[in-house]
Amino acid sequence: MVAEIPRPWAARLLSAWEKRRASFNPLVTTGEGTARRIANEQLRANVAMLRPVNEALPLDASDTDLCNVAWDMAEKCRVKLLAIQAEQEHVPTAEFLDAVRAAIGVAVSPGGVDEFEQRARISAVCVSGGISPPEAARYEDQPAVRRMVAAHWWTGRLRKAHGKAKETAAINLGLVRRDRECYASSVSVLDRQWQNERNAATLAATIAKNIETEQEFTLAELAAKGPANAAIKRAELMTRINGFERIAIAAGHTGLFLTITCPSKMHRMKTQGARTVENGKWDGTTPDQAQKYLAKVWARIRASLARKQVSLYGFRIAEPQHDGTPHWHCLFFYEAKHDATVRATVRRYALAMDGDEPGAQEKRCDFKTMDPAKGTAAGYIAKYVAKNIDGYRLEKDLEGNDALETSARVEAWATRWRVRQFQQIGGPPVTVWRELRRVESVPSDAPDFVHAAHGAVNKIAVIEGRANASVAWDRYVAAQGGVSCGRNYRVRIAKAQSESIGRYGETGAPVIVGVEYFEVAKVRDAIGNWIDILPRTVTVESKRFTWEIMRPAASARAGYAARPVSGLDLGFKREHRAPWTCVNNCTGDGDGLQRAGGLRVENGGVLRGHGEWGHRRSGLEGEMCGEKDQGGTANATADDQTRGKAGNHGNHFAARGSRSNLTQ
Template structure:
């Protein structure tokens, strides 16, 4: 057997060579020879056979039939492809229809807008949108739902029959309150079981801690971090003994319905927001930073906060009262005050940097693309991995900033500045940092920040790292650090300075993330930070600003006492007095230098905040920590100075009775003439002798009389109960109005039975119905016909479809879509869908009737067996 070792085999033998006896060619291969020419004189041409007329007609028919079959097959293929597309679109729509209303409604509105956007092409565009975008949205929503519906949550929901946990984003406040009550009851029963099994008469602290860990592990299944979990859990605590004194308060919180309501409501709001974010409804085209649903809730919450501030006041031990609203807006809670304080702090840092010769660098840090739900153009991001807003914030805090800080400390590199957290248009967190450092250390610090900023998903950046990390050196030609940070502080805190038009363009500044005015997006940014619990502003490397506020408070108190700072030293210690004078003057740069300067450890600062344990326990039996004042660690406890001498109590304001309309019918001070009557009829009882009334009135000796307007609410209620219990008996009753009973229908036993079935008390409900009035029971309105029948008044509803205002009947409400009649529903889904719904209703009715018959038959069998 011959084995070929060559790489290929020639398709034909090689040409002959001289001396082989074979006729040689003038060309490389035989097929390269030219063909022999045709001589028309010597060669006969091939005759083409002639077809008969029948053969021609048959040949033509075959050609036409073949063309028709080809066209028919192509049309059938197109129809089949279209039908398959419609089936897929219907399948996606079915998946959309089972979603909650807060997801389904905006997406359906978007589909209808696309369908009605262009004439003749809307159906195709809407079908493509459903198959491409809505299908992707459903997948993203399912992934986000699976992330929140953990195995532990499903387990506890099935075991404790808390099914509402599985649909928490759909619940309202009332339902969440009920769920919180059931959850607290579950933890109370679990605590009782653990106490019976783990604790006894000789219970130790470790056994009690073991009970708490069991309760905390159960709370983690709900997606809630237990109170004091980081310090009490032995698996998370790094060093030291656990604080056993926190265990009673932590267990009390786990068994409290109010605590569970706050946790479950926060979880519900964030879960709901993440589902809307997965659906692509949080973006600059719809609602930037935060969804419209969460923004409406934030506005309502702020309105209720304003009403609460207006309704309460603060009262100290001396009886002096101030409005809670004035106290709230006088401190750092006022956005204007916070903005001014932060701008002053940045200016102080800038002055210190100029004095030290430090340079300022502006940095922008963005998270990897897996955290972004949508792209910058509003389209869905295919790289998104169901990461939440909290995940992006934790990435920047725990993975980026913590790593950079540790690396700088190991390399003995120091920095100070401020970081600002703000959202992208889809809610993802990104940072802006103003960093001050030595010019010699600038490249090393920026290099370390860049390393940790781009280390995750490095391949997606390529050679351009600016989408993830961008730096800019601030020079005198470009501007000052305060000019860089002013816009970011304003658009995330206070909209007032942003309403002024720009000097160059003449228009208000525009936010590049949302494309809207910065003043209009401030509310969105505040709602975003409140919903996701984002710390927007953080200074680092400078002394505490809380000490700065307490020193300014102390200086104001000393000024009120008449202590002149220009002539006398207000504090005993000169160092503490210098720090207080700098804070009182509002010079942050001097205050920082008097405290020890920037980059000084907090333990070496001259003045610290002094804290005190509260006298009164809270609702969980804990004595919390409150601010007492200031003190100096160098001087010890003797230097403690109180800046909060008063104890304030929160009380509801008394509504002042001012004006004739508000005081009509009330004359507490015995001045003026008789008050005007409230009605035109005389409702007074029969006249009596005053001596008879005085006989029934007794007066205790030594009884102290108080003015009604100065009484507390509790004293007013006690007085009201005492007056009601001591009312003298009246001689004559108030005459009842005349009622013509001849026109009233007769009350028969059937009416009594109907009233009982409706849950109406006969003495009250029947009397109202017999007088011709309508009785409202819940959402229903009942009335009595002249024939004595009880009827329900139904509110007429009308179709909301386009060009249709037909009244909705029972069949429309049962078989039609919500708010649509049967005709509009049939136009949308087809006649087959209506017939399918009718068959389903009939089947359900038959099943219910069959079950009722089986139950009745079972009762009859049991009755016959008892008689037998």
């Protein structure tokens, strides 16, 4: 009964079963049998709460087991697709197409009818496998079908579903609580640790070569130069928060630190003094559902304040309470005259659900006015930022746990439930800020706001009068039009249409090439007289390099050499091995064979796919299921590989200069 659940949980359940079984009065004849029956019933009830994604994927399944199930489900979908295509080998008559048009209300083509039927019938396999099929509003029929027959897509979906099922089981068992496993279960924390180690090993073993400078770096070295680095992420957040506070002080705005908590029925546990007990009101709400509730509450607050012409700016931080239920910390700045309106609006919507329950008025909404005489707002919120990233300069959290352990558990909680921890409220977007840092210079005749924005995001001594002058978020916001600019910010991201075709047959998303701005230029004649004006959008390209992904280092895989061995020639012709990264730079060995994302392709047909463990074959597309893909290919033909257009990246891709972050 407990064989297919994680061992720590099985041990806890069996220990509880043994205590119940042994708790009987030996003087009562039926006492032992009654105690055993009660223990068995409770054990069955506890195990019944631990529901896996599907029967083939128990809660104690490893990532290897999960990938194997993904291969099986993709193959099942592929076989079903072939059967459907065999049934569809006919030419639809005009009467048939007219009937379909009458049924759905739009004209259809014969191919469209076939793809619609394929999608509808294969989606049933996804539902039976415990995951949702591709969203109808997001994907067309043909890309949706290609996803459902791809092991790579199944792997990603199953990982999400399996992780949530495992953490939901831990919450149902009452393991996630202050006095046991705070914020997230230890099983999920360990899974996340292993995942991070696998990703780190992959990045460290993969080399990127700069084509222009001939320099080589590991992907780990390049990733450390971007927001994927916890220190850089924390510093950037604090820079932006401090910039907003500078704006508020200069404008005389009020600062408010707000905490919004979910209703008691969304909490698995409750505290009674120093004790933590089960909450009898809990309705089964999971942390991701509670996060959606908070997002909806905030959407109503924001919309109501916008109707009242109240502008907010600041940051929102989502973090878990001891039982995994999220709550929000918000630092907002606004005009002092709107203080009463802001507080009343927040209380109205935050307490709309169960606002009359005991303690709701005092605990569900907590307001703290920022007082510059007592300290800065950025300094007050810094501990929340550090707690949710890396525990920087913290010793203990509010629950008395070590800061480093807390940050690891919070990070595991956020990734397990797909919770966005930090969100900027108001002001211009940070994407333009980051892209401006890749722009070496702007045109000399550009408007003043362009020069101001470019100078604000780069370390220029003249801004603050010292050689290590910091970047200035407040000056960047002013150059973009202020904290209330909304979507009308001045400097924008410039994008170019991508020519690449993704693994599922879709055109790649537009790629960022720099920044752009609108200006009204003066047109002058040959002698310099102003004769007309010319409205135009000017694009300034950012500095980018072309990178080539090299083969992994020799230590990455046993028996996998990054460089050829010299001085040893046995007369054999060595076969190219399938790459285990998402980018393949092999050009074939002259016999007509090309490779695409770990596949051997001959005359456009797939011969064999190689998984991470090398013991499974793919379906139609044969993706490797053990990778964290960055846009490689799986359905490319030999001609596509020759042209370098098989995937979202192909053999070369543009990176972001010295501040590149090549991982998600």
